[in-house]
Amino acid sequence: MSEDSFTRGPEGARIFSEASHGIPAHIHFSFGTYFWPALMVWGLDRFLRFSRIIWNNRFWSRASSEAHQASIELLGSDTVRLTLRRKMHWAAGQHAYVILPSISRLPTEAHPFTIASIPDSLDGSAGPAEKEVTFLIRGRSGFTGRLREHASFKGSAMSVPAFIDGPYGCPPDLRRFSTCILIAGGSGVSYILPLLLDTIR
Numbered sequence: 001m002s003e004d005s006f007t008r009g010p011e012g013a014r015i016f017s018e019a020s021h022g023i024p025a026h027i028h029f030s031f032g033t034y035f036w037p038a039l040m041v042w043g044l045d046r047f048l049r050f051s052r053i054i055w056n057n058r059f060w061s062r063a064s065s066e067a068h069q070a071s072i073e074l075l076g077s078d079t080v081r082l083t084l085r086r087k088m089h090w091a092a093g094q095h096a097y098v099i100l101p102s103i104s105r106l107p108t109e110a111h112p113f114t115i116a117s118i119p120d121s122l123d124g125s126a127g128p129a130e131k132e133v134t135f136l137i138r139g140r141s142g143f144t145g146r147l148r149e150h151a152s153f154k155g156s157a158m159s160v161p162a163f164i165d166g167p168y169g170c171p172p173d174l175r176r177f178s179t180c181i182l183i184a185g186g187s188g189v190s191y192i193l194p195l196l197l198d199t200i201r
Contacts, residue, residue: 049165052165052166053099053163053164053165056086056087056088056163056164056165056166068161068162068163069159069160069161069162070082070083070084070098070100070159070160070161070162071083071084071157071158071159072147072150072151072157072158072159072160073151073157073158074148074151074152075136078138078139078140078148079136079137079138079139079187080136080137080138080139080144080147080148080151081134081135081136081137082098082113082134082135082136082137082147082162083132083133083134083135084132084133084162084164085130085131085132085133086130086131086133086164087129087130087131088119088131088133088164088166088167089119089131090115090119090133090166090167091167091171091198092118092171092194092195092197092198093114093169093171093172093191093194093195093198094114094115094166094167094168094169094171095112095113095114095115095166095167095168095169096112096113096115096133096164096165096166096167096168097110097111097112097164097165097166097168098110098111098112098113098135098162098163098164098165099162099163099164099165100147100160100161100162101161101163102150102160102161103143103146103147103150103160104143109143110165111143111144112168113135113137113190114135114190114191114194115133115134115135115166115167115190115194116134116135116136116189116190116191116193116194117131117132117133117134117194117197118194118197118198118201119131120201121201122197122200122201123201133164135190136187136189136190136193137187137190138186138187171195172195174195174198174199175198175199180199182195182196
């Protein structure tokens with residue numbers, strides 16, 4: 001073995017050792033570089049969502065707890081109509097997060113559902129300031145299953161405490177088309193119905 005070959009071995013081992021020891025330091029640096037900005041963005045998102053919940057539900061101007069109620073009604077064997085009255089505006093096809101403390105396992109548990117109503121009247125007028133926000137929810141398992149069971153306790157509509165966070169989403173504007181074909185099945189009608197109502201409005 002030549003002297004040059006003998007010296008390359010230890011030198012290569014030293015370079016490999018330094019590189020391997022530098023990897024954790026580099027990962028630590030990258031973790032800190034990306035973690036804190038991501039945490040700040042997440043915290044800002046939580047703050048904005050919490051602020052929107054307070055704004056949509058008008059906690060400061062509603063003295064009665066009945067004002068934070070929602071009406072639930074069982075329409076069939078597995079479909080529940082959830083109706084709230086709120087001062088908010090949304091576009092046809094958008095969705096919102098619904099918080100039902102008496103139905104959820106956690107008081108802050110939120111579930112997204114498509115808003116099945118439109119904010120304006122069919123005659124084109126803006127209507128009252130307090131809009132009727134309607135959801136058509138199909139009961140399956142988990143939260144929607146508990147909601148269906150809760151609605152089936154009585155034959156008529158009943159009230160539950162409710163809060164709303166939204167709206168979210170960027171649905172298409174079908175009014176600029178001369179012809180539209182809308183196809184839906186089952187609970188998918190909750191997305192198609194407001195688009196249809198907004199188109200003929």
